[in-house]
Structure formats: C-alpha cells, structure tokens
Amino acid sequence: MPVTKEVGRPGPKNDVIGGVPTLHYLDLKSRGRGQVIRLFWEEAEIAYKDVRYSLEEFPEFKKTKLGDMNPTETVPVVELNNIILTQSYAILRHYARLLDAYDGDLLSEKYWVDAMCDIAIDWRTLFALAFFSPDSETRYPEHKAGNRARFLKALNTHLRRGEHAQGGPFVLGKKITYADLVIYQICHDEQLTQDGKGGLREYRRLVQLLDAVETRPNIARFMTSDRYLG
Numbered sequence: 614m615p616v617t618k619e620v621g622r623p624g625p626k627n628d629v630i631g632g633v634p635t636l637h638y639l640d641l642k643s644r645g646r647g648q649v650i651r652l653f654w655e656e657a658e659i660a661y662k663d664v665r666y667s668l669e670e671f672p673e674f675k676k677t678k679l680g681d682m683n684p685t686e687t688v689p690v691v692e693l694n695n696i697i698l699t700q701s702y703a704i705l706r707h708y709a710r711l712l713d714a715y716d717g718d719l720l721s722e723k724y725w726v727d728a729m730c731d732i733a734i735d736w737r738t739l740f741a742l743a744f745f746s747p748d749s750e751t752r753y754p755e756h757k758a759g760n761r762a763r764f765l766k767a768l769n770t771h772l773r774r775g776e777h778a779q780g781g782p783f784v785l786g787k788k789i790t791y792a793d794l795v796i797y798q799i800c801h802d803e804q805l806t807q808d809g810k811g812g813l814r815e816y817r818r819l820v821q822l823l824d825a826v827e828t829r830p831n832i833a834r835f836m837t838s839d840r841y842l843g
C-alpha cells in the first residue's frame with residue numbers, strides 16, 4: 614500500500630488555497646516531477662499530505678485509482694476538496710496564481726518565468742528518456758555530453774542576459790519564482806547540486822541561482838530534515 618504522511622501544520626497559506634492538498638507521486642526519494650511540487654509547498658509553508666507509491670505497486674494503482682483520477686495515468690496528481698489537478702507545471706502555475714506570488718507581477722515577468730520553466734521541462738524530458746532507457750549505459754553519458762550541456766549553457770546565458778534576471782540571484786532577480794524551483798530540481802536530479810556543484814564551474818550564474826534556492830530558510834530547513842531523502 615502507498616505510504617501516506619502528513620507534512621507540516623496547516624497555516625494561513627492553506628486557508629488561501631482552500632485546505633490541505635494531497636500529492637500522489639512515486640517513491641523516488643526526493644526526486645522527480647512530483648518533488649518540485651513538494652519543494653514549492655515547503656517554500657510557501659503549505660501543509661500537505663504526501664502519498665508515495667512504490668515502483669512495484671504503481672502499475673496496479675495506475676489501472677485503478679490513479680487512472681480514474683488522471684486519464685493520462687501519470688503522476689503527480691493533486692487532490693483538494695474533490696478537485697483533481699494533473700500536469701506538474703500547470704499545478705505549480707495554478708498555486709502561484711492562487712498565492713499571487715512566485716510568478717512575477719508584470720506580464721513580461723510572467724512570460725519570462727514560464728519560458729525559463731519550459732526550458733527546464735524540455736531538459737527533464739530528455740533526461741528521463743536517457744536515464745531510464747534500457748540502454749542508459751550509453752544513452753545517459755551521451756545525454757550528459759550533448760543535451761544536458763546544451764541546456765546548462767542556455768539557462769546560464771539566459772540568466773546572464775535576461776532583462777528581468779539582472780542582479781540575480783533568481784530568474785526574476787531578487788524575487789524567487791516557481792521556475793527557480795523547477796530549475797533547481799532538474800539540476801538536483803541530474804546530480805549537479807551535490808558534490809560542491811563541481812560539474813557546474815562553467816555556469817556561474819546558474820550556480821548563483823541554485824545556491825540562493827538552497828539558502829531559502831524553508832528550503833534549507835527541508836533539505837536538512839528527515840523529509841529530504843536524497
């Protein structure tokens with residue numbers, strides 16, 4: 614059976630979003646598309662219920678409960694007050710709008726935040742294809758030298774040049790957004806935030822963003838808690 618944990622105490626932000634949401638996701642330690650939603654809720658002080666499905670039990674639930682909730686039969690799925698939300702990045706954008714935070718104020722800022730997130734989405738798709746491929750022994754190293762290097766360079770260049778990113782450390786300068794968390798999580802899952810970020814020496818502006826995410830008080834507390842599973 615999936616393991617369910619209640620995380621945090623419901624506070625004012627839960628009132629804003631209408632209660633305590635439930636996340637259904639795979640038990641992939643602190644990794645994957647669902648983890649970004651957990652990270653967002655940790656940052657925003659939203660208490661949540663965390664339901665984790667092991668890789669062994671997922672196929673069964675995909676055909677039943679999860680498939681009923683989500684026609685694409687994928688996770689993450691979020692439930693709150695009998696409303697089901699699917700598609701991880703649409704979920705993050707929805708919560709940013711509900712909180713009126715984490716996605717900028719000006720329309721041009723919102724565009725920029727969405728665009729930076731979309732680059733990380735494209736990167737994650739290629740990462741997952743290579744990493745989980747039956748030929749991962751050859752495909753993942755190819756991905757690291759090819760697509761991954763291309764996305765790192767693109768994100769770093771955008772962050773250096775982008776009008777709204779000037780002064781850093783985040784995608785929107787001083788304001789943290791959901792896109793910072795999405796970028797953080799793909800770098801984390803590619804094992805680039807660990808080991809002193811040694812693989813990111815060429816991407817100093819990106820490292821500035823990652824360091825700033827890690828030192829947000831709520832994120833730092835999470836990363837050093839027993840909820841962070843690596």
Ligand SMILES: N[C@@H](CCC(=O)N[C@@H](CS)C(=O)NCC(=O)O)C(=O)O
Nearest residue numbers: 645646686687688689699700701702
């Ligand atoms: N675009 C979707 C992709 C969802 C997705 O592919 N989820 C993966 C886990 S990260 C999944 O459910 N894989 C299992 C499967 O497809 O059977 C999203 O962002 O939510």
